[in-house]
Structure formats: C-alpha cells, structure tokens
Amino acid sequence: MKINKLTLGAYPEALRHIPSPPAQLFHAGTPLSELMKRPRVAIVGSRSVSPYGKQVTTQLARQLAEQGIVIISGLALGVDGLAHQATLEAGGLAIAVLPSPLQVIAPATNRQLGQAIIERGGALVSEYAEGAFPQKQNFIARNRLVAGLSQAILITEAAEKSGSLHTARFALEQGKDVLAVPGNITGPGSVGANNLIKAGATPVTSYVDVLHALGLEEHQTAATEVRGRNAYEQRVLDLLLQGVGDGDQLFHQSQLSTSEFNQVLTMLEIGGKIRSLGANHWAIY
Secondary structure, three states, X not given: OOOEEEOHHHOOHHHHOOOOOOOOEEEEEOOHHHHOOOOEEEEEEOOOOXXXXXXXXXXXXXXXXXXXXXXXXXXXXXXXXXXXXXXXXXXXXXXXXXXXXXXXXXXXXXXXXXXXXXXXXXEEEEOOOOOOOOOHHHHHHHHHHHHHHOOEEEEEEXXXXXXXXXXXXXXXXXXXEEEEOOOOOOOHHHHHHHHHHHOOOEEOOOHHHHHHHOOOOOOOOOHHHOOOOOHHHHHHHHHHHOOOOEHHHHHHHXXXXXXXXXXXXXXXXXXXXXXXXXXXXXXXX
C-alpha cells in the first residue's frame, strides 16, 4: 500500500476551511482530487447495530453507490463497515477515514475491507503518522474529517449517546445537511437518530431522499457504468454526476474544445450513458 503525505495546499478544498483542519494528511488509493469530483455522502451510525440497522444501512449504501455516489465512513465496526462493504458489492467507490495510521488499520478485523476499498478505486485517509497510537479522542476527531469530505451526512441508526452524533454535530458546524433514518420508537438503538429528526434533520425513508438532498435526480445507470472510456468522457460524466446538466455549463466547465466536447456527448449518448432532456440539457441515463 503506497501512502502519500499531503501538504495543506494539496488538501481537498472541503477540508481546508473546516474548524480545526488537520495539520497533516496521509492518503492511500485513488487521489482525493478525483474522488471529490463526484457526489459524496457519509453514512455513519452505531457500532452495535440491530438487524433493522443492518438492513437499512446495507440497502441505502448499495442503492446510493449504484447511483455513482462516493460513500464515506470511518471503517469502524457496525454501520461504518456495513456501508463500506455494501458500496464495494455494488461496484461503487468508498473513502474510509481512519483514527489510526494507515499502516495499522483499526479495527484489525476490517483490514481486508480497507485493502479492498483501495483495490476497487477508493481511498483511505488519516491525519496520523506512522507510529502514532490510536487514542480515544482520535475516534471523535476523525468524525470531523468524515463530515468535511462529505456533502451530506446520513445516520442510519444511532443510540442516544452514539459516537456518530459527533459526526452530525461536526456536519452542522460545517454547514452540511444532516439526514437520518427513522427507527423503532421503542428501540434504544434508534433514540439518537429519532432525536436528530425531531431537531430538524431530514428524515430518509428512501435513497431518493438522499439524492434530492444533494440536488440530484435518479438515474438507471449503475455506478460501474458511470465511467467513461477516456479522460474526456469521465470529465463530462463527473460534471453530470455533480448536477451540471446545462449543455453550455458542461462545455465551459469541461474545458474541452468544441469538437472534443461534441464528440464526447455523441459517444456517451450512443453508449447509453447519457440522454438528452431537450433544450440543450443532459442527464445520466
């Protein structure tokens, strides 16, 4: 596993301006600059997850990954690991933020999962250098980076004092949307998520709710197919996944020549990856 140390200037823009930005950042896998071009949602929750929590976490992570959304979490036991695993099974991309150095993935039981995230196009991130010992406060501090890398945070199940509630707090401090799955009102494992909803978090009963929170429309193309045959096609697909649908804006932001841009649109449309909505507007198929 090749590990890169990023300087502050190389941090993703989303991490440069959060309260208490990391003093250093270590990265393995696909460059964050590439992954940050796609829509991103953090899925977090309890380590002691109920059968209901397992079901909704796995279902939502899979469905969102199939829509081309990068799933971010902390590679912890419970909801984190379930979200990462479901993402990979759907052919999607994941970012895991660790409370430990990347050389020593914690918890040890998720080391293979962490390696699989890298092998399948995702990334591992940590602010801790080799030799640092994971401390209790690292797990809370890690959550501000999970929130910082994401556009919205989805809590699928959380008890009243779940650590994932720290992620929700960091998200609110950073101006990010907080979403939560309603749970059984008699179940102690749902108290935290239900309280978030009562406090104003967006309730989620379908992955479409998450898409709407991101300003995205549902499409039928699986995540494994939302990839171009070359860098130019991928550039346009990434813009579409970010919600840029106007043809003039696509052309301007793609920074392609007129002939290159027109050829890309033609080949993507022929390949069944995009469709015309009329009036020079485009969408993922």
